[in-house]
Amino acid sequence: MTTAVSSLLATLPGDRYTDPENFRREQERIFETAWFCAVRSADLDKPGAYRTVQVGRESVLITRNRRGGLRAFLNVCRHRGARLCTEQAGQVRRSLQCPYHAWTYDLDGALTAAPNLTRMPDVDRASYGLHTVELREWLGYAWVCLAAEPPSFEETVMDGVAERLGGDEVIGHYGIESLALGRRRTYDVAANWKLIVENFMECYHCATIHPELTEVLPEFADGFAAQYYTGHGPAFADEAEGFTVDGGAGFARLPGVPDTHDRRYYALTIRPQVFVNLVPDHVIVHRMIPLAQDRTVVECDWLYAPEVVASGADVSHSVELFHRVNLQDFDACERTQPAMASRAYRKGGVLVPSEHHIGDFHTWVTEQLADPD
Numbered sequence: 001m002t003t004a005v006s007s008l009l010a011t012l013p014g015d016r017y018t019d020p021e022n023f024r025r026e027q028e029r030i031f032e033t034a035w036f037c038a039v040r041s042a043d044l045d046k047p048g049a050y051r052t053v054q055v056g057r058e059s060v061l062i063t064r065n066r067r068g069g070l071r072a073f074l075n076v077c078r079h080r081g082a083r084l085c086t087e088q089a090g091q092v093r094r095s096l097q098c099p100y101h102a103w104t105y106d107l108d109g110a111l112t113a114a115p116n117l118t119r120m121p122d123v124d125r126a127s128y129g130l131h132t133v134e135l136r137e138w139l140g141y142a143w144v145c146l147a148a149e150p151p152s153f154e155e156t157v158m159d160g161v162a163e164r165l166g167g168d169e170v171i172g173h174y175g176i177e178s179l180a181l182g183r184r185r186t187y188d189v190a191a192n193w194k195l196i197v198e199n200f201m202e203c204y205h206c207a208t209i210h211p212e213l214t215e216v217l218p219e220f221a222d223g224f225a226a227q228y229y230t231g232h233g234p235a236f237a238d239e240a241e242g243f244t245v246d247g248g249a250g251f252a253r254l255p256g257v258p259d260t261h262d263r264r265y266y267a268l269t270i271r272p273q274v275f276v277n278l279v280p281d282h283v284i285v286h287r288m289i290p291l292a293q294d295r296t297v298v299e300c301d302w303l304y305a306p307e308v309v310a311s312g313a314d315v316s317h318s319v320e321l322f323h324r325v326n327l328q329d330f331d332a333c334e335r336t337q338p339a340m341a342s343r344a345y346r347k348g349g350v351l352v353p354s355e356h357h358i359g360d361f362h363t364w365v366t367e368q369l370a371d372p373d
Helices: 020-031 153-165 193-201 211-216 218-222 306-310 316-341 353-369
Strands: 036-040 049-055 058-064 070-074 089-091 095-097 104-106 111-113 132-138 141-145 180-189 266-270 274-279 282-292 295-304
Touching: 020 282, 020 353, 036 049, 036 058, 036 282, 049 282, 058 141, 070 141, 132 153, 153 266, 180 306, 180 316, 193 266, 193 282, 193 295, 193 316, 193 353, 211 218, 211 316, 282 316, 295 306, 295 316
Parallel strands: none
Antiparallel strands: 036 141, 049 058, 049 089, 058 070, 070 132, 095 104, 104 111, 132 141, 180 295, 266 274, 274 282, 282 295
């Protein structure tokens, strides 16, 4: 006798998207333990440049030191706990100085000066430097991890990318670390971060809300997202010349992209907060910064060959395509967020077959929040 297998899977219950305590646990057990893509390395273009990023419940300060390397620290003065840098981005000459009592740190986080410090011989400068945060550079971005013992970057980040794309070498074809920033847009989305991840992972909605995208990628009108398959990249429409809002020509193919990946679109999610979109002539990177159970900031970078950006070429046609997709997606997430608190969604909803891979994401989130045995 054959047992029927349901074509529907249950989702997470609604309170996983609305409960402040659940969000606090996600901050503690996901965003403060995993590798978090914080900033594009090229944004810190000279010594003393810095950016601050919210990672879980912590403000993290990333700066370039005098030797040209990137360093990351908790953005907290060791004296009385004041926020060291209050701006999102800035530039200092040689040191970081707390605006409260003027404790001063070099760009490697060492305590170098403070008012009347010479009268306090018991203050060990080495012991009162800034708290260091682990940092790795990959794909042209700085990734940080707050964990005391960070997980393997190779196993949790790089292997996941290779698994989705069907090989270790595929991501390297696009030379992301050498691309230049053509445009950046920041979106403040009134929705839980998981709704945004779920939306990006599936294309059951594409025929409904993404007319421009399905004109360029007709396969998406059938409802199966690129991420449903390992190594799969939907092909451009025959009449589409490039990945642009009107299907017009884009730019020359990035030099490392082989014929097998030409005129195709690849998408991947890097848990917990990065989306990467690969097309022959540019790359789009989304970085999510979850700020509350119902608020997520998304920073989106459009990256092109350096000569394209340096020439002043008009990138607006390719930017406009995914900007519209972003607005359509984020509007859908914001329309979904209020219903997560409804009694109708108390036990959650369902995933249809083309969304079953979202179930793996739900399982991963649940496992991260589980109490140790």
